[in-house]
Amino acid sequence: MNRNFKIVFMGTPAFAVPSLEMLIREGYNLAAVITQPDRKAGRGHKLTPPPVKAVAEGAGVPVYQFEKIRVPEGVALLKELAPDVMITAAFGHILTEEILEIPKYGCINVHASLLPKLRGAAPIQWAIINGEKETGITTMYTALALDAGDILEQESMGIPEDMTAGQLYDKLSVLGAEVLKRTLEKLADGTLERKPQNEADATYFPMFKRGFGEIDFTKTGEEIRNFVRGTNPAPEAYMMYHDEKIKVYRVEAHEYSGQEPCGTVLYADGKRGLGIRCADGLVSIEELKRCGARCMDARDCLCGRPLEAGYVFQKRENSII
Structure with missing residues (x-):
């Protein structure tokens, strides 16, 4: 041949x-x-x-x-x-x-x-x-x-x-x-x-279904970081702040020993950025995109549109991680 x-x-x-x-x-x-x-x-x-x-x-x-x-x-x-x-x-x-x-x-x-x-x-x-x-x-x-x-x-x-x-x-x-x-x-x-x-x-993993991408903060920091990397640029990781979908493109995992529920916003300001409690510490949201805005550094974003400290992100039942 x-x-x-x-x-x-x-x-x-x-x-x-x-x-x-x-x-x-x-x-x-x-x-x-x-x-x-x-x-x-x-x-x-x-x-x-x-x-x-x-x-x-x-x-x-x-x-x-x-x-x-x-x-x-x-x-x-x-x-x-x-x-x-x-x-x-x-x-x-x-x-x-x-x-x-x-x-x-x-x-x-x-x-x-x-x-x-x-x-x-x-x-x-x-x-x-x-x-x-x-x-x-x-x-x-x-x-x-x-x-x-x-x-x-x-x-x-x-x-x-x-x-x-x-x-x-x-x-x-x-x-x-x-x-x-x-x-x-x-x-x-x-x-x-x-x-x-x-x-x-053999291992098999399916194609993503509608609704896939919502972050589950009951996971470890490393699991969440991998999830965000693996869904960037598509289908995109996100979290729901009240009725607003906030897309997330980069996070870092950190040690933290507090007792707040997973998903709790620990800090959210233009100086420190956005930190959220997870299963084994906290994750800092480094890059995000809010409704009507472009993807940007979390600190820059929070300078003009703060989030509520103490708000708890809870993954909805119909979404999949």
């Missing part, structure tokens, strides 16, 4: 862009790119193409868009394209057995974790929320079970203590392209090996 095998690439968000750019740069035979439809975005709700579409069109690669690729029209297109290999990266569609049987050499997925850990749709955010010290990229053969296919190549990277999910997303997207390149080179020269996943080591 040589590098002229025909590829259909499937991906949608910015995470998939470095992988697509690598395929274009390395001169692989890209028959088509398949992505999700354009969506309304921004304050003006302007119809905006997925990042993958913009890159593909710029390189002259045919682009097809489907709400669901498994519809008859999508399956028919794939059969007509007759790819040797399909590649998926953050595609967001479920592939059926009929689709997986189309490519001669299978479907390769670029997944942002060290499988079998962190299966699911949000492995980057959950790695940080869970306090993982390392994560990485896995290329795998796609199977019908979610993220359960045979492992092809893996590469790990450490997670710095102050790294946010957005920063990790950017790093892993580039690493994903590097691991995919190595995978395809081995596929081309016949040295690619596959290794079944150990189901006993």
